[in-house]
Amino acid sequence: MRTSSRAIALCVVLAAAGAAPAHAQPAAAAGPAIAIDEKLPAEAKTFLRGLHPQSGDVRIAAAKAVLHLGDRYYFLPADEAKRVLTQLWGNPPEVVSDVLGLVMEKGKSPTDDAWGAVITYRDTGYVSDEDATTQDYDAVLASLKEGEAAENEQRKAAGFPTLSLVGWAQPPSYDAGAHSLIWARELASSDSKVNGLNYDVRLLGRTGVLSLNMVATMPMLAQVRQAATEFGRSADFESGARYADYDAATDKAAGYGLAGLVGGGAAVAVAKKVGFLALLAKFWKLILVGILAFGGAIVGAFRKLFGRRNEDGE
Template sequence: MKSLLPLALCLVIASAFASEADSTQVLADSLEATFNYQHGEIKFENGIGTLNVPEGFRYLDPKQSEYVIHDLWGNPGGSGTLGMILPEEIGITEGAWAFIITYEEMGYVKDDDADDIDYDDLLEELQKETVEGNKEREKEGYEPITLVGWAAKPYYDKSKNVLHWAKEIKFGEAEESTLNYNVRILGRKGVLVLNAVASMNELPEVEKNIDPVLTSFSYGEGNKYSDFNPDVDEVAAWTIGGLVAGKVLAKVGILALLLKNIKLVGLAIVGAFAGIRKWFKKKVDPPAVRDIGGGTPEPPADSTPA
């Protein structure tokens, strides 16, 4: 993937006399051609489970996903994913949105508090914590974050052992909010995490695809939520409310792991293409050569968790 950088620079120079729209389209097409998308059955490591890529989607493996998340979209991390799936008709650059797949081996998450949570109160608490967290983020050179509210209120489907929620987040002075749609599929020893990152106006499109994506994944033999054995299995330190709030994750050391992928929420993906163009402009300006990427990495409120 690193070979893309000199290639991309050559493309910019070669298209110096073309219009900006033409040159960036050449770049987008060239980048797309380097990716090896997969369809069909994908078996995840360690017998976690199997993904049958849903119709209308395509899959990128962990290595390529790390490149997209870190190098192309400008995230501070990206490692540790199981890959990503994105709509077939949408490229990885302009207008992109995707489901990022990870797995947290946190133990068996009890769901007996699911009906007792006041999510309005929880939202107010998270908003206050976000404001407090901005002090530290700004010290580190990051833009402040505004947790606007629930884009979709948390909902736990007890029949499928699946938790959904979505946040509307605004970064700095950005005119457009970012959507972070979270799905957690509970298993015997942990939770499969699906984070859909998109612009707010893509919420209907994301919601329309939740069910096909959910049904495309199945836990491996013995790893289903119903396979839990209280005599031998570890129970997680948090429940449904903890997954949404994320506080317990920080206490048990998961936060550092999540921070590696934190920009997944922070990047407004619809701005990714503009970031690529910015990268090219800086590459042809020697004094700015160190400033590679599509903007300032921004850790969002979803370090709690994304």
């Protein structure tokens, strides 16, 4: 069986042009058939044929947002996305419980070396961007690295590879016009010779944050960065749910700013009190999705699901 790398993206950029009106229902349609490599085992082909891709406009109800996919991308709904992430890519079910869907490019399969955008939404409340020009993200990075040894002991005990945060693959940057925050982390895993890449872009809304997360390998950095920019423009909050619609008199505030979002949300505020594991409980949940897929680990996940190699031994 062929070894596949995975680029899974959670990246969102506000796209005003072509957005569906708030009163209109997005026109989701049956998407293109998923491309299937004939070299895959029969069980893998059956798995892929059991997926039901959608294209066009797909509404993410929990976020009051719309993905304008056209015919360039396809969407897998939450239940099928979770099957891909757990059964095919080998992630534990508890880290994908909040996944709302998975988007991939037309012509690509979950078994290919191709990115896939894992969609989640956090009902955090309004995240202030007042600290956009004053944050020291190197200090945030240092805080995220603290306590890795203790966390990795827990990961080893649970049977998962250890993970270490090497540094920024792209330092956090904020687009004030689009109200989107983007950053990328380089990660080292004990079961891979190639460092992983976690590419994250968050779109700030009135009551929370829409997130798409790309996980890939560092050699794919340029490719994933380009994909994040292009695919990110397909997402938009609906009227009434946009960042500009926030009403301080009635709406809940998150209680933290952009640095807190990068560091794991509200966990940053309590990290010093309850320890680094409280922080990583949120942080690693966001980046674990797909992490077992990079390098050679996908082979083990395939074997676990399908039970054998194909006859040519690839």
